[in-house]
Amino acid sequence: MAENMQPDNLDRGILIALMDNARTAYAELAKQFNVSPGTIHVRVEKMKQAGIIKGTRVEIDPKQLGYDVCCFIGIILKSAKNYPSALARLEALNEVVEAYYTTGHYSIFIKVMCRSIDALQQVLINKIQTIDEIQSTETLISLQNPIMRTIIP
Template identity: 50%
Template structure:
């Protein structure tokens, strides 16, 4: 989506929300020197355009017992299997992101697990059992020194 429909105020609103999505509309209005109604109208416009898709809570996963983050490169046996494979991967709760990519893999998945044993079970009994997956390569994340949204 091009930002041809966005003006400087829209970008200012998005910048504020990227920093803290819980900022109240009236606070955004004060920061932007406009009325609260203007912020509501702009937010509705950006939602209707599909620019704002919702808001999320960010969890500290290790504090909840999810200590293993990894990325799984997935080889699909043939392109006709792709749709069925993605549908099956979507059913696995440990798969939190799925990316269609260029390069050696067909799909790159982000997987979050509680332990290495949990990861092994997810790989062996869930992911690698999906019909259409030829094989996988797994990369365990040791740390995540950068975690941010894009800055406008």
């Protein structure tokens, strides 16, 4: 594994192109960057081994699947030692799509997707607030997501 790999301009160009369309053929990238397809393959493999490229995925629009409510929930744990068990319980909930261990007021900050406000209420009452390790929660409902991007290499 190539630790602390510093991508050069070609690597950054490949990353940007793959971020735009991860299905772009290496031959097409090779033409775009005026190198051989083998060079593209080697560069991509090196970035995978270095952990820069963690995988590829299909991007889903939750609203198209009926998930109209996005919210963020700040969680205060009863004790810091409860973090691993609380996290395991939260990870088991399909509605929890992201979780962060944070500093400041909240111990854990999670992103939750639900089909409706009623569904969110059920998740809060019957799932999240039944986790013994949780002292309290604060829910912030997202009205829109005007900026959504990843880091540009």
